[in-house]
Amino acid sequence: MLFMVFLLISAGLHWLSLNTTLTLQLIASAAVISAALRRLHPTVAHFKENTKILWRANRGYGWYVYLGILSNVATGYLATFMISYFLDNSKVGFFSTCNRVDDASG
Numbered sequence: 001m002l003f004m005v006f007l008l009i010s011a012g013l014h015w016l017s018l019n020t021t022l023t024l025q026l027i028a029s030a031a032v033i034s035a036a037l038r039r040l041h042p043t044v045a046h047f048k049e050n051t052k053i054l055w056r057a058n059r060g061y062g063w064y065v066y067l068g069i070l071s072n073v074a075t076g077y078l079a080t081f082m083i084s085y086f087l088d089n090s091k092v093g094f095f096s097t098c099n100r101v102d103d104a105s106g
Contacts, residue, residue, distance in 0.1 A: 003028035
């Protein structure tokens with residue numbers, strides 16, 4: 001949201017360029033990250049103990065999570081290829097747009 005505000009202001013002032021857009025994205029990201037860090041107050045207490053717990057859990061569930069993510073991505077690409085094969089490429093565009101809108105809405 002902050003990036004969009006910066007982008008609209010720079011577009012209104014006719015300062016919009018690739019470098020301006022990338023700089024505004026970097027500034028907006030830094031502002032959001034610093035606000036989150038200030039609000040959450042993360043600590044690194046008990047780092048070694050937590051690292052051991054994470055490694056143990058990752059050894060137990062890591063492969064299954066990896067396979068789940070891989071199959072999720074592969075299914076998305078497979079759906080795109082199947083639409084292109086059985087229908088036409090304009091349908092792939094509509095499908096991709098709907099997927100992006102759905103991903104953006106949460």
